[in-house]
Each structure stands twice: as C-alpha cells, then as structure tokens.
Amino acid sequence: MTTSQLDQLVAACHWIGAKGWAPATGGNMSVRENGEFCLLSESGKDKGTLTSGDFIRVSIADNSVASGRKPSAETGLHTLIYRLFPEAGAVLHTHTVNSTVLSRVEKGAALKLQGYEMQKTLAGQSSHLDSVSIALFDNDQDIAALAGRIESFAAVNPLRYGFLLRGHGLTCWGRDVNEARRHLEGLEFLFQCELQLRLLEAK
Template identity: 45%
Template sequence: MTLPLPQPAIEAIIGAGRRMDRRNWVPATAGNFSVRLPEGRVAVTRSGVHKGYLTPEAVMVVDLDGRPEDAALRPSAETLLHCGIYRRFAEAGAVLHGHSIANTVLSRRAGESLELAGYELLKAFPGLATHDASVALPVFDNDQDIARLQAAVEGRWAAMNVVPPGYLIRGHGVYVWARDMEAALARLEALEFMLECELLQGRIG
C-alpha cells in the first residue's frame, strides 16, 4: 500500500516556492525543491510547474534513486541531484534549487569554485562562528545528462575535506540543503545575499 504524502512536507514545499518566487529566484518554471520523508521516500516538485503557484498536486513522491511511486507523474528533471544529496548526507532533510540572477552570472564567471570571504552571513553556514572565514563553493559545468552531472558532484565531494554549504551549476543555478526546510531557506538566503554582494562589487570595481 502506498503511504500518503505528509501534509507538513507539502506545506513546506509550497511555502518555499512562494518565498523564493517573491525574490525572483525561480522564474518561469525554474527551480525544484524536496523534503526527505521516512522510509527512504522523498517529496519533490513535479516537472514543468511554476514554483510560485504550487498546489498540493504539484508535489509527488520518489525513492532515493528518483523512481516515482506513481509512474503517471513526472518529477523535476534534476530529481537525481536531490537524491544524491540525501544519500550522501544523512542530516539533510530538505533541498532547494534556485536560479537567481546573481548565482547564474557569477557561476558563469567562476572557475572550479567561487570563494566567499569576510561576510558576516558566513555564520549561517555550519561550523563557522565568525565572519573571519572563507568558503569555497564548488562550481560544476552544466550537463543535461543528470546522472553524469551527479557523478561529477559525488567525485568532487569524495575529494573534499569540508562539506560545502551548497554548490553551483555553471550558468544554471544553486543547490543548498539543511536539516529541514526552514534551515535550508535560511542557508539559501544567506548565500544569495553574499552572491548579490559579489555581483554588485564586480560592477562597481
């Protein structure tokens, strides 16, 4: 028997969509969100829906390999990236993917990583108790083959000593995760603030 989709997960995903839409971080049908459920299940947004106007019908369930419980429904194209985060990080309870102007432009200019240093909001990331710190966000080349992109992400994680607070896909967007949706939104907002600062600083020289 298929388990019902918990209402709190639906509400968290719908709320995230509205909050990110107000900031213009999910234009058109861009972006995708998910929440980890018990027993290896994941609630995730369906493909092709505007994230600012989500309804309960726009949320579906997949397993940790991205397979839909209801074969008639199609999850977001990048669901495998969400599943990869949940498989890798046991503490991850929610994942957000957005397409802001700042993260899109800066990721196009970056090399293999983008460094953020000296910002007060670095303290929003785990293990950082002061602004006197730096974080290197991995940047991956965009790839329409999501399984291959996830393999590249996992390869970089395996070589890193410190878990990053998220990562960028070049010219595409950002992924962040945290213990629950509120924490993930806080992490995303801190990150996007710093990225906007970097973009503005680049404009004024």
C-alpha cells in the same frame, strides 16, 4: 517527515516564486519523507503557486516514481544529496541572476567567500574571517553524469550548504526546510555582495 515540513516547503516555494528566484517554472524543491523517499516538485509547475499535491514521491535509492508522474529534470541531484548527506532534510534549487552570473564569471572550481558578516547565516559558520567555499560544476544535460561528477568530488572534498552549476544556478540544502531556506537567502545575499564587489573592483 511531518505534514508541517511539506507545508513549510510549499510556503518556501511561494516565497521563492515571489522573489523571482525560479522564473518560468524553473527550479525544483524537495523534502525528505523518510530514509527511502523524498517528495519532489513536479516538472513544469510554477513554483510560486505550488500546492502539496504538486509534489511527487521519489525513491532516494534509484529515482523511481511509482505513480508514473514526472518529477523535475534534476531529480538525480536531489536524491544524490539525500544519499550523500543523511542529515539533509530539504533541498532547494533556484535560478537567480546573481548565482547564474557568478557561476560564469568565476573560472575556478569553487566560489570563495570571505569577509562578510552574513556568512554566519550558514550552519557552523561563526566568523566573517572564515572562508566559505561553494563548489562549482560545469552544467550538463546528462543528469546522471553530472551527479556522478558531484559524487566523485564529494568523496574527497567537503561539500557543505550547496553548489553552483555554471550558467544554471544554486542547489542548496539544510537539515529541514527552515535551514535550507536560511541557507538560500544567506547565500543569495552573499552572491549579490560578491557580484557587486567584483563590478566595483573592475572599474
């Protein structure tokens, strides 16, 4: 990881904060440092004002923090993503209204998106005719148990771009900060479209 990647993550956090996508110190963001460690946002910090000093080195293998500082409560989800996807270079977790509401409205195991041109903001997507599936997991305060369920799902099902936690929000990733940020913005646009479409269809 280069210093610029951490700088880009700090800039992305400020952008997320300005959009109101991580209110009341919610959310957490990280970047892969190397094969052994990631740098994860410290717990209880306003994402709109983070500095590079607000990120903590965490062991990807076992979530340990040599500094003794307190990383985000969802540390285990970030390290899981880095273990499952060696190509993942950054992870963004937000608490937006669209993702939170859709995660409760959708009763299935995944949110299916199809017919939107903006699906092409997601890596590997080339047509609005394709179907994009965003996995949905029930929220759990036991992060180790939640990570275990997600890992079991990923062992037999494709898990790309990100996943939703019911009543909680979106966790997404990319090869680097810029791709993770593009995935976040693209998915949020798609979530807003899908939510508006369902509201109109319900009338």
